[in-house]
Amino acid sequence: MSGAEAPILQCSGIVKSFGGVRALRGVDFAIRRGGIHGLVGENGAGKSTLTRIIAGIHRQDEGSIRLDGEELRLADANDALARRIVTIHQDINLIPSLSVTDNILLNNELTKGGLLRRKDGRKRVADLLAKYHLDVSPDALVQTLPNDARKMIQIIKAVNRDARILIMDEPTSSLNQTEVRVVLDMIRSLAEQGVGIVFISHYMSEIFQVCDDITVLRDGQNAAHLPRETTTLDVVVGAMLGSEAAAAKATGSHARRQIADEPLFEVAGLSAPGKLRDVGFTLRKGEVLGVTGLTGSGASDLAKAIFGSTDIRRDGGRFRLEGREVRLDNPHQSLSHRIALLTSDRLREGVLPDFSLIDNMTLPILDRFSKGSGFLDEKQRREVTEAGIRRLNVRTSGPNATIRQLSGGNQQKVLMARWLETGPKVLILDEPTIGIDLGAKAEIKAIIRDLTAQGVGVILVTTEIDEIVDMCDRVLILYRGALIREYAGTDINREAVLAASISGS
Amino acid sequence: MSDAVVKPAPGQNNWMDTLRRSYGLIQSLAVLALLIIVLSYLSPRFMTWINISNLMAQMSVILIVAAGMTVVMIAGELDISVGAIVALTSTTAAYLMVNYGITAGLVAGILIGPAFGILNGFIVTQFKIPSFIVTLGTSMMARSLAFVVTGGMVIAGVPAEFKIIGQGKLLDVLGFTETGAFEYLNIPLPFLIAILVYALVWILLTRTAFGKKVYAVGANSTVAMLSGIRVARVKIACMMIVGLTASLAGLLLLSRVGASQADSGRGLEFEVIAAVVIGGTSLYGGQGNVLRTIIGVVIIVLIRNFLNLSRIDIFWQDFATGVIIITAVLLDALQKYIASRR
Numbered sequence A: 001m002s003g004a005e006a007p008i009l010q011c012s013g014i015v016k017s018f019g020g021v022r023a024l025r026g027v028d029f030a031i032r033r034g035g036i037h038g039l040v041g042e043n044g045a046g047k048s049t050l051t052r053i054i055a056g057i058h059r060q061d062e063g064s065i066r067l068d069g070e071e072l073r074l075a076d077a078n079d080a081l082a083r084r085i086v087t088i089h090q091d092i093n094l095i096p097s098l099s100v101t102d103n104i105l106l107n108n109e110l111t112k113g114g115l116l117r118r119k120d121g122r123k124r125v126a127d128l129l130a131k132y133h134l135d136v137s138p139d140a141l142v143q144t145l146p147n148d149a150r151k152m153i154q155i156i157k158a159v160n161r162d163a164r165i166l167i168m169d170e171p172t173s174s175l176n177q178t179e180v181r182v183v184l185d186m187i188r189s190l191a192e193q194g195v196g197i198v199f200i201s202h203y204m205s206e207i208f209q210v211c212d213d214i215t216v217l218r219d220g221q222n223a224a225h226l227p228r229e230t231t232t233l234d235v236v237v238g239a240m241l242g243s244e245a246a247a248a249k250a251t252g253s254h255a256r257r258q259i260a261d262e263p264l265f266e267v268a269g270l271s272a273p274g275k276l277r278d279v280g281f282t283l284r285k286g287e288v289l290g291v292t293g294l295t296g297s298g299a300s301d302l303a304k305a306i307f308g309s310t311d312i313r314r315d316g317g318r319f320r321l322e323g324r325e326v327r328l329d330n331p332h333q334s335l336s337h338r339i340a341l342l343t344s345d346r347l348r349e350g351v352l353p354d355f356s357l358i359d360n361m362t363l364p365i366l367d368r369f370s371k372g373s374g375f376l377d378e379k380q381r382r383e384v385t386e387a388g389i390r391r392l393n394v395r396t397s398g399p400n401a402t403i404r405q406l407s408g409g410n411q412q413k414v415l416m417a418r419w420l421e422t423g424p425k426v427l428i429l430d431e432p433t434i435g436i437d438l439g440a441k442a443e444i445k446a447i448i449r450d451l452t453a454q455g456v457g458v459i460l461v462t463t464e465i466d467e468i469v470d471m472c473d474r475v476l477i478l479y480r481g482a483l484i485r486e487y488a489g490t491d492i493n494r495e496a497v498l499a500a501s502i503s504g505s
Numbered sequence B: 001m002s003d004a005v006v007k008p009a010p011g012q013n014n015w016m017d018t019l020r021r022s023y024g025l026i027q028s029l030a031v032l033a034l035l036i037i038v039l040s041y042l043s044p045r046f047m048t049w050i051n052i053s054n055l056m057a058q059m060s061v062i063l064i065v066a067a068g069m070t071v072v073m074i075a076g077e078l079d080i081s082v083g084a085i086v087a088l089t090s091t092t093a094a095y096l097m098v099n100y101g102i103t104a105g106l107v108a109g110i111l112i113g114p115a116f117g118i119l120n121g122f123i124v125t126q127f128k129i130p131s132f133i134v135t136l137g138t139s140m141m142a143r144s145l146a147f148v149v150t151g152g153m154v155i156a157g158v159p160a161e162f163k164i165i166g167q168g169k170l171l172d173v174l175g176f177t178e179t180g181a182f183e184y185l186n187i188p189l190p191f192l193i194a195i196l197v198y199a200l201v202w203i204l205l206t207r208t209a210f211g212k213k214v215y216a217v218g219a220n221s222t223v224a225m226l227s228g229i230r231v232a233r234v235k236i237a238c239m240m241i242v243g244l245t246a247s248l249a250g251l252l253l254l255s256r257v258g259a260s261q262a263d264s265g266r267g268l269e270f271e272v273i274a275a276v277v278i279g280g281t282s283l284y285g286g287q288g289n290v291l292r293t294i295i296g297v298v299i300i301v302l303i304r305n306f307l308n309l310s311r312i313d314i315f316w317q318d319f320a321t322g323v324i325i326i327t328a329v330l331l332d333a334l335q336k337y338i339a340s341r342r
Ligand SMILES: Nc1ncnc2c1ncn2[C@@H]1O[C@H](COP(=O)(O)OP(=O)(O)OP(=O)(O)O)[C@@H](O)[C@H]1O
Pocket: A018, A019, A021, A022, A023, A041, A042, A043, A044, A045, A046, A047, A048, A049, A050, A090, A395, A396, A404, A405, A406, A407, A408, A409, A410, A435, A437, B006
């Protein structure tokens, strides 16, 4: 795109503090017609805060925003929409109890004489779903859909709004390969139609695939502004982390190890109506066992079914831990056998947003702090939380902050710390790196390596092929709720795993 | 990532934040102060110790039930059977005391509420029926049983020893005959019992693992469940606690009045829920503070007192109370809105 053209939207010197936390400290950012602008930076760098200001949700303390050269003062989020500035926020904000159609057309309904044109609306949505290859019914309730489908619907909803400026805050974070491709194509074609796009992602490959230029934020300041054509991954990562040396840390690879053939945890005959069919496998001590599959393959359901989540009705399923038959009828029982699950849906199944980091981190282990007297040992709770904050490098003003005040990636780190703190023998991780920056991903990999060295077994549910190739000793492929294939060691490669996930054989 | 812990910039906005966060509390205290000023102006008798200690004795019943209700509402449920439980407890206890002695009445009475609590909690958690509906049903059952017990009559003749609890005052009971300058220590016993209940509930909610679980269950029961918290148990326990407070209140009522009828406690549930909401506990669960419920109760009781003193037609009093409750809740919503602004 031509760089000479004046930007449609220009932010200069944006400053924003929350209480004492300075999220942005004088950021400049420009959006051009038809430009695809990458916005990257570590967790807590200020990316979402900047998008929320442009979207009219927050107001900057200092600095100015100009739209078409004129000073822009947004009253609220609707004001931004009225000016055709549309934002896809990091967190999914659909109404679960409404249908796909109603969600996509919410506040943008097709009407005639004040009445809804229901048929036309449904047709419009059906067309959109087909166009973006999303295989769900327009009438399905959003609450019945998996996370990636919701994310896609959120994106489609925004695209349907006829934006001039489209801001996408980590739109691809919970999507699978195929969906990511659809979204990247969508971005390109919107840019060709002249939409100015801001694209935030922690996946550098995506950034390099679509963006015209890349803005790097660090600690709420501009760290670099780089045209894609002339820059390299190392430069971008170096700017993000603040030193070139750190780049090496982010790209360390996992050497294949020999795992002793000592069974730790066995699952047999696990079924759940409509979700899982007769799944069985053995996890060995110190092993990282990957589980993957397309949307609807049941990988997340498998994680929850093992853990005994009462959201899933199980029929059949036997478990042996260290050779002894165990019952895992509910999470309480599973935890007492030291089996832990990090769920993928941070908002609905992870955090309590208005609760402190202490409360969020110690939720599953509360009883540990009230031995004997029944009273909670607050000092110990605080210490455990502070240790977790240090271990995962959580960026926060302190353990008493509410978790809502943390950036998305930092919330995810708190959840990781929560489950590590339970001292698991079997740790089930469902998409653990969603929203997490490069450095933190490397740290989490290191943590997993430490755990496995101590004999912990890790079940890693992920749709990210890199994670599978990088971290797993073995991988199971699920297709429509059934285990269809297993790869081990050097047989694990992208092509084979992808082909099996798609073809189901 | 060396500076993982971001230090707040020194001296910035912190007092503003504190102020903003305590806005709800400041607001309810302001309403309270306003009520007290207006009441003292309307009636010179209002600020006398006699009137105040009368009010204390009167408000004890609703105070105690509101403590239990706060717990249930933090857990994300409601119990609208409390009024009927108060009635069933006091009639049953009266009947038993008159016929079989104080102990029989006390024991049976105090068990009625928790028993209904278990029933309510069991139905709510096992069949996933909203607690509003379940307790509406059990409320009718309990009310009907109260009529069965009394046969529609007033039961009088409760033993005098038992009445001491509801009618006694601290110094009188301790044997002081000349209260003199210590008049203000002569607090009605029911009020002391209520304060004790609040101390216990406050400790339970803020200092124990159980309390944390109650908040978590109310905030998001899926997150709680996936954290290994046995949600059904917590909810049943909460319904038992509110039942227990209702029965305790029923016994105190009986002791204070000295007689019982099946119609007592009608509408109590709504006054209690209003008080809890005015005290800042969310109707949706997950947040609330039992000590602030006290302020809510006092406001409700003073409003009634105000309406009496201002000689508003008795038939209009409920109307006025309704308006005031809605206004208070609206103010609360406004406060939440302000707190959430940018
Ligand atoms: N409402 C808030 N209250 C207090 N602090 C906040 C609030 N929102 C954001 N912050 C702080 O501002 C900083 C920037 O957060 P922001 O969400 O913009 O980061 P981000 O770059 O989007 O990170 P991520 O990659 O994790 O999503 C963080 O330190 C965060 O804790």
